[in-house]
């Protein structure tokens with residue numbers, strides 16, 4: 001009898017731990033974040049072409065090293081960085097327009113919040129500087145999500161159908177300029193901060209170039 005009780009208690013505790021693990025894993029899941037998913041389309045840009053763009057940008061192994069260094073600096077500050085970036089988009093009607101609800105013309109708070117979570121992951125992914133085929137495929141996915149091919153689909157929203165190309169590249173400047181004070185916060189030398197910053201500028205430019213793909217006439221990218 002005692003043994004049966006013991007078995008029952010153990011079973012319940014195993015089930016409770018499993019439920020806890022599932023809920024923790026669930027809490028971690030970010031809606032629409034599909035980096036590494038086998039279901040992603042293969043990027044039309046090859047790894048070889050990627051190397052070519054890096055060379056054109058003077059992007060070297062040193063930039064990879066300084067991006068990786070920036071990860072520990074930015075990780076505890078992700079929400080504060082997002083506050084600044086979202087503050088910038090939110091205070092510009094012509095930008096927040098791309099998050100607006102088609103019916104009410106007002107910003108869709110739920111859409112903004114869901115994209116913000118993926119944006120937070122993107123900061124850390126950018127700092128990881130892992131330029132393999134999975135990364136390239138997710139770059140293509142992000143490109144399609146800004147373009148009319150897939151905008152609004154991930155979050156099932158009714159909003160404007162495309163982010164116009166002119167703003168995509170323009171945002172490289174505010175995104176990287178506003179990052180510098182965060183890179184300065186943890187006590188790295190001025191030289192290290194400058195190198196992390198330069199690496200970030202190149203990496204964001206690299207990505208907006210890759211995101212341009214669906215906007216460029218076939219064969220002309």
Ligand code: HEM
Pocket residue numbers: 032033034089095096098099115118119122142145146150151152153154155163167168169170171172173175204208
């Ligand atoms: C340097 C330029 C930009 C960066 C780094 C950037 C970054 C990102 C990231 C990381 C995501 C989430 C991707 C994902 O689903 O995993 C995203 C989605 C989005 N971004 Fe951008 N973005 C840029 C330019 C812009 C501009 C100019 C706008 C216009 C306001 C914009 C509006 C949006 C919207 C509306 C989404 C959600 C698209 C959808 O899936 O429906 N982005 N962006």
